[in-house]
Amino acid sequence: DQQVKQNSPSLSVQEGRISILNCDYTNSMFDYFLWYKKYPAEGPTFLISISSIKDKNEDGRFTVFLNKSAKHLSLHIVPSQPGDSAVYFCAARAPGTYKYIFGTGTRLKVLA
Amino acid sequence: NAGVTQTPKFQVLKTGQSMTLQCAQDMNHNSMYWYRQDPGMGLRLIYYSASEGTTDKGEVPNGYNVSRLNKREFSLRLESAAPSQTSVYFCASSPTLRGNEQFFGPGTRLTVL
Numbered sequence: 001d002q003q004v005k006q007n008s009p010s011l012s013v014q015e016g017r018i019s020i021l022n023c024d025y026t027n028s029m030f031d032y033f034l035w036y037k038k039y040p041a042e043g044p045t046f047l048i049s050i051s052s053i054k055d056k057n058e059d060g061r062f063t064v065f066l067n068k069s070a071k072h073l074s075l076h077i078v079p080s081q082p083g084d085s086a087v088y089f090c091a092a093r094a095p096g097t098y099k100y101i102f103g104t105g106t107r108l109k110v111l112a
Numbered sequence: 113n114a115g116v117t118q119t120p121k122f123q124v125l126k127t128g129q130s131m132t133l134q135c136a137q138d139m140n141h142n143s144m145y146w147y148r149q150d151p152g153m154g155l156r157l158i159y160y161s162a163s164e165g166t167t168d169k170g171e172v173p174n175g176y177n178v179s180r181l182n183k184r185e186f187s188l189r190l191e192s193a194a195p196s197q198t199s200v201y202f203c204a205s206s207p208t209l210r211g212n213e214q215f216f217g218p219g220t221r222l223t224v225l
Contacts, residue, residue, distance in 0.1 A: 041219070043202050043217050043219055044202070046214070057133075089155070099157060099170070099189050100214070102154030103155070
């Protein structure tokens with residue numbers, strides 16, 4: 001059973017517009033969430049994180065929102081740029097553990 | 113400062129062959145991890161090492177062994193490769209075991225025929 005789900009395998013957005021990537025999880029005890037970006041033939045790189053005690057975290061063009069009651073988080077990229085075209089993974093950590101459970105990823109394509 | 117390096121980048125094995133995937137980090141991190149990524153699935157943890165001298169199983173350890181040679185190096189060994197082990201393997205490191213950010217290497221693409 002997939003505890004962390006990214007239900008949209010792909011997303012296309014026009015340059016300059018907002019990209020919204022979604023992630024749902026099943027375990028309400030997850031206490032920390034991460035977003036990674038991955039380019040082809042490279043390892044994932046860390047983008048942004050959020051603790052379960054917060055509902056929003058911003059870093060430049062990237063904002064992560066956490067809705068605990070819905071067990072849902074989203075990554076907003078504004079404005080989207082062609083260089084943002086990549087696969088985005090969300091990951092969630094169970095409390096008291098080191099383990100992150102990764103979603104299956106969403107491929108974002110930003111069209112120039 | 114190279115970060116996390118992995119060798120080889122690509123490898124093709126025949127069923128039953130053995131090989132070792134190498135990983136090294138130069139960030140003085142305590143914790144290191146091995147993941148595999150398969151199509152349509154997220155990254156899954158194979159083994160991890162909280163600190164030099166310790167290793168533990170992750171979600172999918174069967175068919176693999178690991179060695180934490182020193183603080184810098186963490187190797188993954190396939191003793192008898194199987195087609196189900198065809199995957200992309202990523203090594204990662206973090207300052208602490210419960211570190212919020214893991215730094216990944218570029219990956220090794222392994223095909224087992």
